[in-house]
Amino acid sequence: MSSSAGIVSRNPILSWWYDHVIATVDHVRVVDKVQAELGWSGRYAFMTLMSAGIAVLGLLLSSPAVVIGAMLISPLMGPIIGLGFGLATFDTAQIRQASFALAMGVVLAVLFTALVVMLSPLQNVTPEIAARTRPNLFDLMVALFSALAGAYAMIRGREGTVVGVAIATALMPPLAVVGFGLATLNWTVFGGAVLLFFTNLMTIALLAAVMARLYGFGSNLSPQHTMLQSVVGFVVLVALAIPLGISLYNIAWEARASRQAQDVIQAQFASDARLSQMDVSYGTKPLRISATVLTPQFRPNAERDAKRTLTQLLGKPVEVALEQYRVGTSQAAEAAQIASAQANARQVAADRVAVRTTEQLALVAGVDPSAVLLDRDQQRALVTAKVLPGAGLQAYRTLEQRVANVATGWTVELIPPAADLPDVSFEPPPPKEKSAKAKPASSSGDQSQQAPADTGPVPDAAGKQAIATAIWGARRLNVPIGVSGNKDKVAVVVKALTDGGVHAQAVTGAGGRGGAVRLTWLPPDATPDADATG
Structure with a gap:
């Protein structure tokens, strides 16, 4: 301490900093405050789950306002600032306690967001999700400013919800995107979000440690400081700096x-x-x-x-x-x-749309951007999607429509896997009047009474949607469709599919539930079977 005091007394800048800045900080109060908020607790777990749930819903809805709502209740500030102060004081017990709380929070957030995504009918990559799949210089600056704000507020006694939002801005949305990538097995999204999360985490933790040292939080403030703790703390610091260094290298490149x-x-x-x-x-x-x-x-x-x-x-x-x-x-x-x-700016805009379409198609299909086939002259994009667990044919059609809505002027085609075809449901038959049954078809009686008897089965709204989805999938895969079930209903569906430009034929087999017609994929070389009936 005497040598440090001598250095401070000889340097006027350090002397001013020590007398007018460090001396005004209540170090004991700050250490107690950090210690009280860095650990694992029931409140911390509950607020992490709620924040993660709101964040992933905001990302799925592509609503920045909802994502901001998740940041307002995120409790991640306590453990990460505690980790930074632990690194500054080389207090391995504090580092261990903060790291455990942070790791448990990360696991809870990722698993809970993955569960929400699996239960959600919306599983497409929105612009809010895509924006958090690849760290850049601006993401790093967000993490940097968040760390400076959080550490300063904690040291100066101005911590609170607003500063917590700064930390959550850099951490909670990427965690929610990690959960999305895990649920959809989209490893492009998963890997990019993991890299962004760890880049932000390392930046915030290391800058919090630097801020703590600048304000006089050193090893002398740790009650159980030993040489072993110093060595372990230094190793942890180096280990944390490695992924940050890799990310900084990529950004600099x-x-x-x-x-x-x-x-x-x-x-x-x-x-x-x-x-x-x-x-x-x-x-x-x-x-x-x-x-x-x-x-x-x-x-x-x-x-x-x-x-x-x-x-x-x-x-x-x-x-x-x-x-x-x-x-x-x-x-x-x-x-x-x-x-x-x-x-001629329209052509430049078209190029931008082409790049954006390539990136979004790659994300929703779970493939590398190089797998997207792009014809700039014809403005056509084509990609073959990977299998998404639990996704039916309608899910892939929805993903294609989402990208097509953004890619103005482009023809977007997503080739789905041969997922299960939906059943075609029908409207219940209308009640038949007894008098109508007694009259011959050529009778000149009331035509309104004969209409129900003459009208064939009609698909309901869900059935029409199923037919449209089947036509879309058969066109993309160039595969015929087999139709089984009630003979009259099968005839209606086969005609609708044929009118849609799809090779369809009646096949033997049971129909679906509630009298629905069942659709199945046939081998590409299947030939019509006129005698097959349901």
């Missing part, structure tokens, strides 16, 4: 790649050319770079040269798409060409 791409593209043109816009899609293979350049002289080989140079610089395959707009040297000519470029 992306930032460097963007700068290099901008420099290389700019170098393909004269000095008076201007790079108007550039977009880089890091999640695609190969890495896709699109840019708009305003240049006095058109360069036909610019894309090829930029692609070759960037592939060498970045060490991975690169696809470059350049839109060149020729502009004159006068201000009027340049303004006219810029106006022309703005008139």
Whole structure:
């Protein structure tokens, strides 16, 4: 302590910090407060479950307001700030206690959100979910500011719900997305959300430790501090820094790649050319770079040269798409060409839609973006989905419709697995008048009384939806459908499927429950069986 005091007295900045900042902190009160809120308790478990449930519902509904509601009640601030203070004081008991509470909270949140997703009819990847599947620099900054706010508020006695929201912003939504990925077995979503969660967790814990040290919380404040605890605490600190370091490396690489791409593209043109816009899609293979350049002289080989140079610089395959707009040297000519470029902004927007469609199709199908087949000329996207446990054919159709609604102007096709076809239910037959049965079909009597006898079975609303889903699936898979059940109902369904452009035929077999018609997939080389009846 004497050597530390000597250093402080010789350095005016450290001396001012010690006298005007550290000396004003009630260290005992803060340590007691941190200790009281870092552990596991029934209240902590209950509030974690409630916060996780609200968060995953907000993500499924793509409602930022609901997600914010989950942050307001999240109890994650206590354990994670406690972990940071434990690292600062090298108190292994506190580190162990906070880590246990945090780990149990994570397990509870992930399992509970996975259960909610499995019970939910909505299992598509919404924009709110997709936004939390890949950490970037802004996510890291959110975690950084959250850590600074949480640690400062705890030290200065201003902790509360508002600061808890800052911590929950960085942690609870990614945890809910982890549960979503686990429930749907979508490992692209799962892996991205796990990486985002651990990046934020490490950032908050380490910055909380740094803040604690800056405000004078050192090893002398730990009542059971030993050399072994110091060694263990240092090892834990290094272990926590590894995933953060990996994430920071990836973020730094992306930032460097963007700068290099901008420099290389700019170098393909004269000095008076201007790079108007550039977009880089890091999640695609190969890495896709699109840019708009305003240049006095058109360069036909610019894309090829930029692609070759960037592939060498970045060490991975690169696809470059350049839109060149020729502009004159006068201000009027340049303004006219810029106006022309703005008139062609629809193509640029279409490229953005293509990238977004690729990413969303990959997410909902549970595959890598490179598995999505994209035809930019025809504006058509195609992907084969992986099997989602418990998902019927209607679920895959809904996923395709969700992406198609966002991909304006594009034809989106999701090839589903051969999931079970839904049964076709029918409306109950109308009551028949006795007098109607006695009259011949050619009678000139009341036609309204004869209508029920002449009208065949009619599918109800659910049955019509089942037929539409079966037509969609058969077109995607190019597989015929077998129809079994009541003969009259089978004939109606076969006709509806045939009218929809699907090869369907009656097959022997029982129908579904309540008189419904059962649909089954047939081998691709199945031939019609005119004698098969139900």
